Amino acid sequence: GHHDGGVLHRRGNMNAGNEGMLDEYEYVVVGSGPGGSPVASRLALQGHSVLLIDAGQDFSGDLHYEIPVMHIFASEYKPMRWYYYVNHLSDMERQKKDPKMTYKLPDGTHYTGLAPPEGAEPLGILYPRSAALGGCAAHNGMITIIPNDADWSYMQSITGDDSWDPKKMKGYYKKAEKCEYIPNDLVSHGYDGWMTTTLTPLYLVVQDLKVLSLVVAAASAMGRTLVSGLLRTVTGLANILANDINSANFGADSDLMQLYQIPLFMHSGNYTRGGPREFVVQAASKSRLDVSLNTFVTNVTWDLSGDHPKATGVNFIQGTGVYSADERTKSQHKPGSVKATKEVILAAGAFNTPQLLKLSGVGPRDELDKFSIPVVKELPGVGTNLQDRYEVGVAGQTDSDFSLLKDCTFLEGDDPCYKQWSEDALTGPYSTNGIALGILRRSKVAEGDDADIFMSGFPGLFKGYRENYAEIAIEERNWWTWLTLKAHSRNNAGNVTLKSNSPFDMPLINFNSFDVGGQEDLAAIREGIEFGRRAFKDLIPLDGSFTEHWPGTNVTSDEDLDEFAATEAWGHHACCTAPIGGDDDKMAVLDSKFRVRGVDSLRVVDASVFNKIPGYYISLPIYMISEKAADVILEDAS
């Protein structure tokens, strides 16, 4: 196995800090991911007493958390991971044709693949999540891309609430950001926030001729001729990458394909992961913010004596191994409760927030009745409208290894790359997430003016999430995968439903991918796959050419490509399961101020709140709505 992680530097490890919890706080926030952490920190910094609760622990100082390149291993890291097994497709027979399909065997072990042995029970397809201070931002790829203005205009139009104006929302981006990659661009960037943004150091791209030739190939697949010689210097490469994906004019020329460096939530000083936990640590040191880790919330408590049900706090169980997704050693479990004198804010993520609402009596009446949960407020939209983006790849192999990664062991034994990162002024291949560049493009079937495809490349074999995907990705060091991320996906037919009324059971998660708008989305994905193929073909080998092995050169007709993508596509931006919507929308769970409809003192602030999946990567839109929620809540409190 990998190192359990040595202590890099002690920055206020919070795992032991639960003893001093008070009986009541003004605000109780459940979940410390991109949704929960910023709002909790802001409320506390404005003078309120706040309790931030998370079922996970703090991983500060753990190398899985700190080293950017380790993110793929972080999502497999047992103390941190919550593994969900989901259904991508409504047609189970078709889903069984996905090589990622996983089964449970009679001896309790798992089988993943196309030939399950006798007695294997279908489990589903792995969907990694993390329970940690910082939520999934403790293991994610750190990619930080601003969503489209149209995403906010849409919220504005469905709610009639002008505070969702894209310009105002941009203000929240700037408030959150501490930009470390462009100096003094006050129009587009913020410099005083908690979200440090930086880029993969370009010398890493220039150093590895294979990577460099793939960049040139991508450019020629975009119809640009780039003289590879010009790119072999950092300044030469920087010149063609001068456009900032997060700048104010983003999207204006979206018909043109553009090659961008990808901003990461990472520290440029020492190339360590950045995350919302740091905002929490900062705020906790100078405010009445308490953080209770290893604390699993089971339900919201109510005062039912007034006209409306009023949320009064939460019940929880403290300990490790409480939730069925929590694989840590089971500790002694201590039940407890805490009161919120002002509000409870749910930020448990797109799977757990709807589960918590339902367990607390807020949801579709039929489903609550079925599990004998007393109905506090009937809201048919809770757990519906589940959305995700589609991702697929084209993977090819060349004769020799990428020089960049050749010697890296990813912390196994003696690791020269770790040594370089930790000792030589924190440099080398571990100072990136492995995805340096991205391309935005508009497919022929795009709705609106914005790009709907985000292409990127990864120096490994990545065919989607399945057990041990990280080991598989880097097992051989001569693979490259062109990734197509289909943004603005149309499907909203997914759902999160209860399996039982036990808070410890994971819910049932059905994405029903491609059920709505599938033909259009598949047509766009085909364009992405063709782009990846062209890039492999156009490659002027500075250091070997690539042969496609996946999906395979025999998969060429539109039908075959659609069959491939519809069967194997995956996602990692689950959202929209407690959507904000207009007053006339029966399926709206929240109003435009994040308030759960029909009850008092309860809000949701996480990936669940979106009505339609925003932008290209979802963390930054979540950070933005979390900053907005803080403003809205403070307004109501004064």
Ligand SMILES: Cc1cc2nc3c(=O)[nH]c(=O)nc-3n(C[C@H](O)[C@H](O)[C@H](O)COP(=O)(O)OP(=O)(O)OC[C@H]3O[C@@H](n4cnc5c(N)ncnc54)[C@H](O)[C@@H]3O)c2cc1C
């Ligand atoms: C492998 C992977 C890579 C990704 N890479 C990127 C990327 O590069 N860029 C990007 O923008 N997005 C990325 N994402 C997606 C992004 O990280 C998530 O969408 C985002 O973190 C969701 O934020 P959230 O606040 O809604 O929920 P989460 O981040 O899931 O946080 C929820 C928190 O609530 C806690 N919780 C849940 N239930 C309870 C309970 N009952 N009691 C107490 N605590 C509870 C959990 O422990 C967790 O810490 C990635 C996702 C994955 C899986």
